[in-house]
Amino acid sequence: MTDATAPxxxxxxxxxxxxxxxxxxxxxxxxxxxxxAFTSCHYFNRDPFVTLSRMAxxxxxxxxxxxxxxxxxxxxxxxxxxxxxxxxxxxxRAVFGVGAGDRSSLSNLGIERERPLRRVLETFDVARxxxxxxxxxxDGTFTAExxxxxxxxxxxxxxxxxxxxxxxxxxxxxxxxVLINASHPRDLEWSxxxxxxxxxxxxxDHGEFESLAFASxxxxxxxxxxxxxxxxxVAFIVGGAAEPVLERHDIDREAATAVSDALERxxxxxxxxxxxxxxxxxxCIAGTTETLADRFEAALEHVDGxxxxxxxxxxxxxxxxxxxEALALATDG
Numbered sequence: 001m002t003d004a005t006a007p008x009x010x011x012x013x014x015x016x017x018x019x020x021x022x023x024x025x026x027x028x029x030x031x032x033x034x035x036x037a038f039t040s041c042h043y044f045n046r047d048p049f050v051t052l053s054r055m056a057x058x059x060x061x062x063x064x065x066x067x068x069x070x071x072x073x074x075x076x077x078x079x080x081x082x083x084x085x086x087x088x089x090x091x092x093r094a095v096f097g098v099g100a101g102d103r104s105s106l107s108n109l110g111i112e113r114e115r116p117l118r119r120v121l122e123t124f125d126v127a128r129x130x131x132x133x134x135x136x137x138x139d140g141t142f143t144a145e146x147x148x149x150x151x152x153x154x155x156x157x158x159x160x161x162x163x164x165x166x167x168x169x170x171x172x173x174x175x176x177x178v179l180i181n182a183s184h185p186r187d188l189e190w191s192x193x194x195x196x197x198x199x200x201x202x203x204x205d206h207g208e209f210e211s212l213a214f215a216s217x218x219x220x221x222x223x224x225x226x227x228x229x230x231x232x233x234v235a236f237i238v239g240g241a242a243e244p245v246l247e248r249h250d251i252d253r254e255a256a257t258a259v260s261d262a263l264e265r266x267x268x269x270x271x272x273x274x275x276x277x278x279x280x281x282x283x284c285i286a287g288t289t290e291t292l293a294d295r296f297e298a299a300l301e302h303v304d305g306x307x308x309x310x311x312x313x314x315x316x317x318x319x320x321x322x323x324x325e326a327l328a329l330a331t332d333g
Contacts, residue, residue, distance in 0.1 A: 008305025009327050010036045010212055011312075011320065012067055013055070015046035022046075023054035025316060030062040032324035038067020038097050038179075038214075038307060042105060049082045056090035063093045067214070067307070068161035068179060070101025071123040072111050077136070077147045080127035084151045092154070097179060098124055099161025102240065104263075115141050117166050121174060124158045131156055161214065164242070165194045172198025177210035179307060183285050183295075186248055188213055188302040213299050214307045216284040219322045220314050223287040229314045230286040231272040237283040238275070239263040249282035292326035300330060 011029050013022045026037050037055060039048040048066050055064050064086060071079060079098070087094035100116030119141040126144065129136050133153035138144040160171035163181040171178040172195040180191045195211055202209065216237065218230040238251070239260045246256055255276050262271035280286055285295040296306055306327065313319030 007300055007303075007327075007331050008036065008210065008212060009034045009324070010038060010214075010305060010307030011323070012038045012040055012214070012307055012309040013051075014040045014310050015048060015051040017046075017316075019046055019051040019054040022051050023058035025320060026055040026062060026064070027058040028317060028320050029324075030059045032320055033328070034062065034324065035305075036063040036065070036095060036307075038065055038095075040310065041066050041069040042102075043073065043109060044105075049086060052086045053089055056086065056093070059090075059093075061093070063095050064090055065095035065097050065156075065159075067097035067159070068099035068101075069097065070099060070106070070113075071119055071142070072101055072106055072113060073109065075144075076119075076123040076126055076142055077130065077144050079123065080130045081149050081151070083127070083156060084131060084149055084154060087154050087156055088151060095157045095159060096124065096127065097159045097161060099179070100167070104240070117170055120160060120167070121170055124160075124175065127156075127158070159210075159212070162191075168194040169198035171195070172209060172211075173201050174206070175209070176207070177212060179212050179214040180303065181214050183213070183215035183217070183299075184249065184282050185295075185298045185302060187245065188299055190248070192302045210305065211303045212305045212307050213303045214309050215299065216310060217292065217308045217319075217323060218284055218286040218311050218313050219289060219292050219319050219326065221288065221318075221322075223291065225314050226288070227277075227280055227286045229311050230280050230284040231275045232268070233310050234275050234279050234283045235259050235263065235268075235271045238279050239271070241283075249278065251279060251282060252276060255279070289322045289326050289329070292323065293329035296326055296330035 011034050041048040083096045122140045130149050135148040157176040159177040159179050160175045161179045162168045216233045218226045220226040258274040308323045
């Protein structure tokens with residue numbers, strides 16, 4: 001896609017498979033017309049930055065970055081250096097997807113997610129200064145003293161992973177873009193309202209801002225297979241969903257509680273079994289290529305582009321191709 005006015009096509013590649021497999025998927029995504037690939041960042045999967053380096057080798061134009069990495073497991077200065085390294089090995093194609101992280105995953109590591117909005121903002125503010133070649137001292141939600149990077153100065157776009165109103169507004173005011181953790185037009189419309197409030201306070205020198213739906217997607221030739229593959233991510237979304245989100249979609253609270261309780265016990269099979277059709281409809285774009293095209297078209301009324309997120313589908317290579325076809329159907333008109 002070369003049209004600057006066309007919606008951005010993004011994809012999330014989860015390194016639950018070896019880096020070579022993810023690199024191959026990145027090459028396929030580039031061939032299929034995607035603009036940017038984000039690699040999810042969870043301690044229980046492969047290292048995202050090793051994976052991104054392989055993805056850089058396998059691609060020529062695809063923009064690449066963590067999506068999203070949290071600034072708790074690694075020091076923000078260290079993260080800035082890692083992202084700048086990806087920018088170097090990819091010849092300037094890096095993006096920095098940063099967010100507060102998953103509270104439950106962080107708690108597994110004994111990490112408390114303190115002051116998340118402030119932590120994220122300070123992280124990318126410091127990163128920008130480091131990428132400008134500055135020596136940085138910082139005393140806030142984290143501390144750095146006379147820190148600098150032994151890398152050439154660079155500019156890297158910053159995308160904030162956001163779902164709540166305060167993070168959405170902060171991203172619009174300060175970042176280059178936002179990755180909205182939502183799949184349903186109802187949630188995206190509400191998010192767009194929050195973003196508009198942030199944009200009203202955005203300094204003129206911050207440049208353009210891009211809003212992307214970071215949507216859970218599952219696609220296959222058969223709708224039932226796609227929806228079945230959607231159960232695991234939907235369960236985790238429901239387990240972390242705030243009450244207003246559940247209310248917005250009239251989700252059965254008893255079923256939602258059953259999902260959450262099973263996740264807390266570590267009984268994933270039971271949690272996935274409690275996922276209802278209404279939950280899949282609310283929190284994932286799941287079905288055939290044609291279903292995706294319709295849902296993508298509805299989503300694009302509220303955002304500048306779509307990141308096709310996990311699980312993609314029961315067959316990853318097939319899903320990349322089908323998602324590309326669905327995006328083309330949604331945007332060509």
